[in-house]
Amino acid sequence: MAVLVDGRKLSSTILEEVASKATELREKSSVVPTLAAVLVGEDGASVSYVRQKEKACERAGLRSVTVRLPESVTEGELLARIDGLNRDRSVHGIIVQLPLPRGMDVERVVSAVAPDKDVDGFHPLNLGLVMRGTPGLMPCTPAAVCVILDSLGIPLAGLRAVIVGRSLIVGRPLSCLLLQRDLTVTVCHTRTRDLADEVSRADVVVAAAGRAGLVRGEWIKPGAVVIDVGTNPTPSGLIGDVEFAAAAERAGYITPVPGGVGPLTVAMLLKNVVSASTSCGMPRCP
Numbered sequence: 600m601a602v603l604v605d606g607r608k609l610s611s612t613i614l615e616e617v618a619s620k621a622t623e624l625r626e627k628s629s630v631v632p633t634l635a636a637v638l639v640g641e642d643g644a645s646v647s648y649v650r651q652k653e654k655a656c657e658r659a660g661l662r663s664v665t666v667r668l669p670e671s672v673t674e675g676e677l678l679a680r681i682d683g684l685n686r687d688r689s690v691h692g693i694i695v696q697l698p699l700p701r702g703m704d705v706e707r708v709v710s711a712v713a714p715d716k717d718v719d720g721f722h723p724l725n726l727g728l729v730m731r732g733t734p735g736l737m738p739c740t741p742a743a744v745c746v747i748l749d750s751l752g753i754p755l756a757g758l759r760a761v762i763v764g765r766s767l768i769v770g771r772p773l774s775c776l777l778l779q780r781d782l783t784v785t786v787c788h789t790r791t792r793d794l795a796d797e798v799s800r801a802d803v804v805v806a807a808a809g810r811a812g813l814v815r816g817e818w819i820k821p822g823a824v825v826i827d828v829g830t831n832p833t834p835s836g837l838i839g840d841v842e843f844a845a846a847a848e849r850a851g852y853i854t855p856v857p858g859g860v861g862p863l864t865v866a867m868l869l870k871n872v873v874s875a876s877t878s879c880g881m882p883r884c885p
């Protein structure tokens with residue numbers, strides 16, 4: 600039976616460090632690390648994600664401001680608001696809650712956030728730094744997966760990792776971070792021919808497809824590390840991409856949903872806000 604990895608516990612350790620750094624900044628330089636969240640429309644999940652981030656900031660002694668814009672806002676107006684936040688010296692981190700209304704160019708909007716305030720790590724410059732292995736503002740979910748792996752205390756070099764999902768916010772940047780840890784990485788996607796075969800050879804499986812129960816328990820190699828990034832709403836609550844009970848029978852370590860990657864992703868976001876507020880050596884915004 601697998602060891603259950605407690606994402607909440609790991610995240611509370613990181614949040615304690617964030618809170619103590621925030622206190623130090625406030626006392627020494629009167630800087631209050633500040634996150635601005637831009638929320639377009641009233642999508643229920645987006646509203647609740649932003650609320651979660653506001654609460655986490657409050658608990659850790661960070662300031663948060665939420666810019667709420669109506670669904671009818673034009674892309675030009677949204678870009679102008681982002682530009683205003685880029686120029687606002689009291690704001691250190693900016694996130695634009697996705698998804699955006701249909702018709703908006705997500706790429707353009709994400710690229711409009713100043714790279715040194717891009718605490719989601721989605722800007723092309725920050726993604727490029729991840730690919731080069733240069734420290735910068737790292738995308739939060741891939742960073743969270745690495746915190747989990749590092750916490751296990753097992754040698755990672757040479758392990759075979761399979762990531763299910765090739766998105767720009769999870770799968771692709773994570774593949775770079777795992778390569779930097781010397782794992783041998785395969786990235787699977789909707790056109791992968793035999794997902795079961797790929798997963799069954801993996802020492803580390805990261806499921807990030809957004810398909811409930813896609814990764815079957817019987818595919819898991821005995822003793823493997825299984826990290827479930829997926830969050831799929833069901834009438835009885837959130838479930839992951841991994842068939843949890845059956846996978847837990849075979850895995851060495853497994854993350855639950857909820858309570859695994861999710862809380863750590865929020866912790867990594869706040870960590871990015873604090874590093875943005877101390878200037879992490881990235882190019883300054885205008």
Ligand code: NAD
Binds near residue numbers: 813
């Ligand atoms: P996405 O839709 O952008 O990408 C999904 C990827 O999965 C795609 O690359 C696609 O090719 C692949 N995929 C989909 N169905 C597949 C299948 N049947 N076989 C193989 N590959 C398949 O999604 P995303 O934004 O990367 O998010 C993925 C999941 O992770 C979602 O459930 C999302 O809610 C969750 N997520 C969780 C957190 C967190 O903090 N816990 C953060 C980000 C995303």
